[in-house]
Amino acid sequence: MGDKVFNRIKAVLAEKGKTNNWLAETLDMNRNTVSKWCTNQMQPTVETLFKIAEALDVEARELLVLRKAK
Known part of the structure; x- marks a missing residue:
């Protein structure tokens, strides 16, 4: 996928004042997975x-x- 940007998860988290860790805990997902989505x-x-x-x-x-x- 290279440098292409497909999602705005990181931006929306920032707009909502939330963190990757919050999302990982909320969804019961691995923090590394959420980090990869955000990047x-x-x-x-x-x-x-x-x-x-x-x-x-x-x-x-x-x-x-x-x-x-x-």
């Missing part, structure tokens, strides 16, 4: 993306980087 080294499954959105009280689409308009 776009790895992407969560769609199911997990919806769980993240629920935990952060946002729409799932707010966690994704939008494609350029045509």
Whole structure:
């Protein structure tokens, strides 16, 4: 996946005043996994993306980087 950015999890966490550790604890996930999501080294499954959105009280689409308009 290289340097491409696919999600905004780190940005939304910052907007909500939450940390990676908080998200890991809330979702009962490994902190390293959450860290990889936040740095776009790895992407969560769609199911997990919806769980993240629920935990952060946002729409799932707010966690994704939008494609350029045509």
